[in-house]
Amino acid sequence: MFKSCKRYFFLGVVFSLFAAFLDMINPKVVQYTVDCVLGTDGTLPDFVASLIEKTGGVSFLRSHLYLIALLVVVIALLAALFRYLYRMCNIFGTERLIKRLRDRLFDHIQRLPFSWYNANHTGDIIQRCTSDVETVRNFLSEQMTALFRIGLLIVMAMFFMIRIDGRLAFVSGVFIPVVILYSLFFHNRIGNAFQKADEEEGLLSAIAQENLTGVRVVRAFGREIYERERFEKQNDGYTRMWIRLMGWLSAFWCSNDFITGLQIMLVTVFGAVFCVHGELSVGAYIAFVSYNGMLAWPVRELGRVISDMSRVGVSVKRIRYILDSEPENAGDDKDSAPLSGDIVFDHVSFAYEKDTKVLEDVSFTLKQGQTLGILGGTGAGKSTLMYLLERLYELPEDCGRITIGGRDIRDIPLPVLRSHIGLVLQESFLFSRTLAENIAITQEGEPDMDAVKQAAGTADLTETIERFSDGYETFVGERGVTLSGGQKQSTAIAQLLVKNPPVMIFDDSLSAVDMETDARIRSALKERTADATMILISHRITTLMQADRILVLDHGHVAEIGSHEELLKKNGIYKHIYDIQVDQK
Ligand SMILES: Nc1ncnc2c1ncn2[C@@H]1O[C@H](COP(=O)(O)OP(=O)(O)OP(=O)(O)O)[C@@H](O)[C@H]1O
Ligand SMILES: [Mg+2]
Known part of the structure; x- marks a missing residue:
């Protein structure tokens, strides 16, 4: 299933690579502008120097600073374009994959044996096909490719940072494994809680679904209060579980933010000290802080992605439960010899x-x-x-x-x-369709009205149907609620x-x-x-x-x-x- 959508995700990663690369250029432009165009204490790489010579030299640029501003804008625009393309590829890949997953789930559920339905609550099955599929969708559209993008950004930013100042790059980079290890630890701890929350949600859906289906029994026996209390009790448990879960997540996110803040603060302070001591030019310092900013937030996001992976892991497991259930043994589909006999x-x-x-x-x-x-x-x-x-x-x-x-x-x-x-x-x-459609349920396409009328005649339904103002086009309520028991049987x-x-x-x-x-x-x-x-x-x-x-x-x-x-x-x-x-x- 994933294979056919791989190219979209692959293209998405390529576009995000371009965007990330372009993002890396702007701090360099600022650095060279501050150090070499505005000041004089920087050295330009050869290809940049020759490019500046061709455009009229440093003095020309100094009197035409708007050209540099224009370059920054063009680079930012291109980066935005690639980011848009990356998003679109991601959306295409995700939506196609999710559509296929939904189709496959529905098709598989159709082929599962009776005994499977006896053992599983309808509400829970629906929850797996909607809420769990939605979790996977969010992961695919927001987080899966984010992992590549973040990884890429980190590598690129580290490359530029090491080139500017190795010591500062070390101060910044030392936080990356800290965040990853901390997130992994949290990821392992929280997996079970997500599983429990999902199961509780499944039970809640099952109660709601059963009550909707059995609303007549509930009313007839005056069980509304009992059923409401049952729902509220389950809902209470579910809410408490989510509050606890969100509490842990908030603690994780806040501590993760604190680590990021710490990293930014240390880089700023150390960079300033190096600047004061003349070991780092002002332009390089500004560029380094920009790169660190680019690195810090993706690292923080990486922590979130890792922790959210526990959630998607649980959802995938719950969806797999359906897909891995053994369908009915349909047998050889080429064997269509007609049956006859005793x-x-x-x-x-x-x-x-x-x-x-x-x-x-x-x-x-x-x-x-x-x-x-x-x-x-x-x-x-x-x-x-x-x-x-x-x-x-x-x-x-x-x-x-x-x-x-x-x-x-x-x-x-x-x-x-x-x-x-x-x-x-x-x-x-x-089914909640017209009477004609219901009678012709085994036929494909438009109902054959002659066959429908003949069958209705044999089942003693003609008179009943003629009494309905819409005749065969009468819409039957859900599960046939608008018909009497005998009419349903006929x-x-x-x-x-x-x-x-x-x-x-x-x-x-x-x-x-x-x-x-x-x-x-x-x-x-x-x-x-x-x-x-x-x-x-x-x-x-x-x-x-x-x-x-x-x-x-x-x-x-x-x-x-x-x-x-x-x-x-x-x-x-x-x-x-x-x-x-x-x-x-
Ligand atoms: N899905 C099931 N799982 C477990 N036991 C079942 C299941 N379906 C039916 N039974 C049990 O099997 C027995 C026979 O049920 P069955 O539905 O065949 O009876 P029946 O002769 O059709 O009865 P009735 O006249 O009430 O329709 C019953 O004791 C019932 O409790
Ligand atoms: Mg029976």
Whole structure:
């Protein structure tokens, strides 16, 4: 990622080198003017002497001093131009790099497995992608090339200073390692504090994000005060941490400034003493003080850069955490052979967390074109079965096999598998876009309105949509808040119908619609998807009874499997639930 932007940073360093070099010339011009043009106690280097001769000699310059002033201005102007170019290169490099970093982060996050999202707070992830990326950006735009610039300035200034007076240069230079060592010591001490502050900020974002998402629950249960106090407590801790951190930083910056002040003072005093003793000309003294000024502030800045590096180090680590997380194994993208055939669960066992088995030895076969109904109590593992089939969670090697058309799904590339299977999740989620866009979410570009209308018809949505004044262009609020639970479920079903995959899974997708709508949607589905393999998960016997086979899941085990009639005859769990729900005589 850094490679493609390297040239901008390289050019930036080159321009800053020119600017720094030009900055070094002006004190020399002043020195020669004071010593050789105004006074007579200096010696000019040969090339300067011959240049002055060509322009008319020292006496000419003495009567045309404005020429020297003009030279100083031109040099300053050129230096400003190079500094501008340096800044622009830096901005180009930084912004491109940061854009790529953001794109890559987003792309990587998209490819991370479900389990990763379970283990990480959304607020914290967002904080890593915004605040931490911003810290890196500040470092790149302000400080990374500053390191080169400062290094360069120090070397150049030292060169000129040594040439003017070695002893004075020693007095000035002795402070450089002091500042660097002091900064490094501080850098090491403060790293952990930055890490903690960033983590605290992540937690704060997580609380805010969770509260915004769950605002209805908070209001419904009157939890505002509790949630506010929880936020304030976290915010208190975070604020205290920053005050402490900034306290240390201020102490560091002030002591660093003091060291710089000390250096300037010593150079001024020693230089003055050398001047009084006649060991240094006034012009050379002025030039030396100018160079020392040029050196002192970059050295002070160097201290800041080093201390801020601990902060950027922490941010880089937090961003790397995301980029280093293992994405889903998408498989060979050239393998796009279409899938067909039966779905087989072969002795499948699964646990989200070690030792807590959610599924145990589940086996069944679903023939192509058949409908399977799944019935089971709350938490029986029905959704988990479907997550495994879509590889939202990976089935470990020694936990059985799931095959489609005889192929282990672990060997089927994810895009192929997921285009083959469509899953209406138990909790529908809609984007804050129009209804048409939401229904056609699986299509690229403009929604195909014919397909959208057809799907809406099958999902029993047409009437509802026609009642909205904007029809299909009705804007759905965030997460679909402006729709009722049943309307959201119907929209999710319509989404799947637009996709029209060969295998369709409805995970409790009709639970929020009334019995009548449920029946209408099912009969429309049957007509429309006659060739599709279907899996219906539901707590309602009426939803499942027409399926070719019904699987009854009990605490992760297959308790019964068979057609409606077969299961009624078995007189087991299915019959019991049937009696409660349907045959309440
Ligand atoms: N991401 C997860 N991490 C850990 N445990 C989980 C996770 N998701 C589900 N579980 C657990 O797995 C078990 C089965 O959950 P699952 O969602 O498959 O049940 P279900 O049969 O679909 O239930 P329901 O009818 O309520 O939708 C539950 O005990 C649940 O607590
Ligand atoms: Mg479920």
